[in-house]
Amino acid sequence: MTQLKISKRKFDDLQACSNDRGVIAAAAMDQRGSLENALIKSGDGPVGAEQMGAFKTAVTEILTPHATAVLLDPLYGLEASRKRADGTGLLLAYEESGYDISTPGRLPEVLGGWSVRRLAEAGANAVKVLLYYNPQEGGEINEQKHAFIERVGAECESVGLPFFLEPVTYDDSISNELEFAKRKPDYVKETMAEFSKDRYGVDILKVEFPFNAKYTGGLAAEGEIAYNRDEAMQHAKEAADATDKPFIYLSAGVDMSVFLASLELVGEAGVPFSGVLCGRATWKGGIPVFAQQGEPALRSWLAGEGVDNIEKLNALLDQSATPWWDRYGGLDNIVTS
Helix, strand or coil, X not given: CCCEEECHHHHHHHHHCCCCCCCEEEEECCCCHHHHHHHXXXXXXXXXXHHHHHHHHHHHHHHHHHCCEEEECCCCCHHHHCCCCCCCEEEEXXXXXXXXXXXXXXCCCECCCCCHHHHHHCCCCEEXXXXXXCCCCCHHHHHHHHHHHHHHHHXXXXXXXXXXXXXXXXXXXXXXXXXXXXXXXXXXXXXXHHCCCHHHCCCEEEECCCCCHHHECCCCCCCCCCECHHHHHHHHXXXXXXXXXXXXXXXXXXXXXXXXXXXXXXXXXXXXXXXXXXXXXXXXXXXXXXXXXXXXXXXXXXXXXXXXXXXXHHHHHHHHCCCXXXXXXXXXXXXXX
């Protein structure tokens, strides 16, 4: 295998986001619009920057002693980032929250007033970008998205920060959830293959499972199924084979029990994933607690159920996850400069 040549800074930053085994067990707390809406729905009044910051700070303070890194946003999360546990890496989100529904294609935008250099100056060990992507959309929309990711990758490379890309698949032409579940495996595989190309400069892929647990027999399906457990395992193996990049899984807001069951499935399949960046599955149960009872109650909930969630996750990662550097032939095959 050809040696991987990267800067010492990038190597050190990747290590800062990992444990001593090279596994990324990170907490995601960069939600903005979705968190605000959930807090409004659970409470009885408007939600402002103070409440958003307080929620993020509580999650960061209480959960990061159990995480290798935390993902925050620079709009509401900078104060929280300064409260993370010693030795915990910091990822900062670079994309605007959501997308313009009046424009076709769910096109991405970077945060106004920010650059990769400014995120680095704010303390980031890595930059994260979420991209909505349909590999079969083609045409001008995907050309715009490809060029966008190329620019972000080049900007990260110029500064020396690792680039975590989170592609989330969709198809606005399909309104039936089961039908999209059937297509999802191919969409995830094609997406992982596309953004593994060197031209994008991606260091870590943060990806979906190539199956929908809700429609997986023997997993979380309660009605119609799109695939059985064995088929889902095969999809997971084929998605892993589609990339030569290290990849970690996102929780996509499912309940922790479903996320853990999905990780057990890919672990059983022998999929060489390098960890997780887990958000709502860990802490979403604290949203109504905070909205209705306040910050002290949230902190109590996090110290109990929140920590229990993340410790269960860490125990599973200890059994199944593989070092990020294994995708590059091991530590001895990485040359830093």
